[in-house]
Amino acid sequence: MSKDKNTSKTKKIKDQILKIFRKNPDKNFNHKQVVSKLDIEEPDERDKVVENISKLADKNKLKQVSRGKYQYDENVELYDAVLDMTARGDAYAIVKELEDDVFVFRKNINHAFNKDRVKISIFFNKKKRKEEGKVVEITERKKTTFVGTFRRNKNFGFVSIQNPKVYTDFFIPKSNINEAKDGQVVVVELKKWGEKDSSPIGNITEILGEPGEHETEMQTILRENSLPSQFPKEVEDYANQIDTKIHKSEVKKRRDMRDVLTFTIDPKDAKDFDDALSFRKLDNGNQEIGIHIADVSHYLQPGTILDEEAFDRATSIYLVDRVVPMLPEVLSNGACSLRPNEEKYTFSAVFELDKNGYVKKEWFGRTVTYSDARFAYEEAQHFIENQSAEVPAEISHTDKKYSVKPEIVEAVTTLNGLAKIMRGRRMSAGAISFDKAEVKFDLDEDNEPVGVFFKTQKEANKLIEEFMLLANRKVAEFIGKKEEGKKAKTFVYRCHDEPNSEKLQDLKTLVSQFGHKLKLEDKTKIGSSLNKLMSDVKGKKEQNLVDTLAIRTMSKANYSTDNIGHYGLAFDYYSHFTSPIRRYPDVMAHRLLQRYLDGGKSANKEVYEEQCDHCSEMEIFSVNAERDSIKFMQVKFMQDHQDQEFLGVISGVTDFGVFIEIVENKCEGMVRLSDIQEDHFEFDAKNFTITGRKTNKSYQLGDEVYVKVKNADLSKRQLDFTLIGSRDEIEN
DSSP states (O other): OOHHHHHHHHHHHHHHHHHHHHHOTTOEEOHHHHHHHTTOOOHHHHHHHHHHHHHHHHTTSEEEEETTEEEEOTTTOEEEEEEEEOTTSOEEEEOTTOSSOEEEOGGGSTTOOTTOEEEEEEEEETTTTEEEEEEEEEEEOSOSEEEEEEEEOSSEEEEEESSTTOOSOEEEEGGGOTTOOTTOEEEEEEEEOOTTOSSOEEEEEEEEESTTOHHHHHHHHHHHTTOOSSOOHHHHHHHHTSOOOOOHHHHTTSEEOTTSEEEEEEOTTOSOOOEEEEEEEOTTSOEEEEEEEEOHHHHOOTTSHHHHHHHHHOBOEEETTEEEOSSOHIIIIIITSOOTTOEEEEEEEEEEEOTTSOEEEEEEEEEEEEOOEEEEHHHHHHHHHHOOSEEOTTTOTTSSOEEOOHHHHHHHHHHHHHHHHHHHHHHHTTOOOOOOOEEEEEEOTTOOEEEEEEEOOOHHHHHHHHHHHHHHHHHHHHHHTOEETTEEOOOOEEEBOOOOHHHHHHHHHHHHTTTOOOOOSSGGGHHHHHHHHHHHHTTSTTHHHHHHHHHHHSOOOEEESSOOOBTTTTBSSOOOOSOTTTBHHHHHHHHHHHHHHTTOOOOOHHHHHHHHHHHHHHHHHHHHHHHHHHHHHHHHHHHTTTTOOEEEEEEEEOSSEEEEEETTTOOEEEEEGGGOTTSOEEEETTTTEEEETTTOOEEETTOEEEEEEEEEETTTTEEEEEEEEEHHHHHO
């Protein structure tokens, strides 16, 4: 049995023992009585129970009341936990040592907030016949600043927090109002919350503006997710004095690849270019492909205020109308951007590939490169589809017609052929392909949404993706297979665990409503079954719904020094190496790779694991902010279409309403059951359906319906719809 399975089994035995004592807090038990209650007969298993009771007593999880007799004491047995609040004000305490989360009623929260680190005691609620938790101590506040709407009285005020997981208003004494006006959106800092105080006392630190205004809402999204909007002046000043010139002395330390054909392929509106491809035909018939990445770590030195700021941010943030970069512009758009016709310091992965896309040789190290050209995805796609060196004005990133050298067309088409072979091999190995349409907005000069469109991946996008995946995989593999003292060297991996089995089962039930199948019996074939499902729903009304729910079955990817592989990509080793301008873990990977290329010893695992946790956390904040900004813009767009009827698909069914996603623009809103006038509708959770009591009319997940906008609330980023009727009854 593996060490992990042994650990899991021991944890389970301890949980079972503690549950017996918790259910009977007034009684004491000896070893034999516990063994009897667990109904264990095997001698080895009985010995393990005896051993674990002793260990629990040694760790003060149980108290010994007399020789061989033990009792539970909820004040002694405390667990470190992280709180996950619900919108109702209750919480789930996530405890590493326990298999299941512990439910904490609001009355037992003890002034803790979402994601706070706390100590909890666990007790058995005899009335409800289940275990519950109680917050005994707050050990670390996750957040001390919050965003809300200020309401002023004569001598004091209150701030109502926008996040529904914050269950209380903040009391603001007159001296802490700081010129805020009634109704404004503000940032409030938690000053104190006494044991007998009904509300926390806050201080207004920033006035964001009037609710619903564009800039107010964008700043709110950033502050709600603990994200910055500007660089401190001292950081900007430090970045501006960095020497960004190319020096001969530095070039001598690097592999000079300036004479190899090199180019970038990026979105048409890209401002920074952190990766480039080089291409060279070899005499043996193979191809030399270089993946060249901006050498951010050359400029970003550990221990500097610039590095500290980049680490704190950990990622660039992409809102609908702006980018909040990880690095100041002098680096992100200047020295570290692989702009055409400029020499740059790069960190490269260079491969010799045969005609079947297999790696014959690999090399990693610092280089100096020269980008011969930049292309938009549309231009590269034109080379692939037409084999033509003439680029028409309508797809040109310069908006002018131009032509390229024939060797560039040959390079792009050859790279595309290799990428298709490598992608096919990845899919056969069980990689999962999610080609979900990305919602984008056409914005006018005032950042008002004037249109919605969907960004889809074509071969040119997949070409770049495949070679970035190759570099990320091979760098991780190169380090991951190196050992020091029988242990793998410390490295930063991008990890992705197996999908959640319960969510997969729910997905299987759901897709069966549409006549689709999902095979879950053979774990090794779940990936290919998911891919078939994605292919089957393509172009159908349920596509976006199934795509969304399929993605939700997946575990969240994260950064860690413990390699578990990447399930979604079907890779045993995977890292992030290719985007150090916008991701700090890539900078960490560059530093570690260079350290080991130089023969350095393994880095401190604990330090890097802590940094990985921070980067994973900041990535979640960034993704949440991006989603919030899209939702805001969708609500803003729909605000101007309140008199229009829209065809939508029911994307969710709850006991209080149905969610509808509009087909033409993917904007999602809710029809509340209480607003449906024709009947009283009841919720059927098993069949994802609501059914009218009198009419017996039903609406089911995936049904097409017509709706109108009832209310568009910009501050809450929420759409309410009025249900007009099903597509069948309206059109027939």
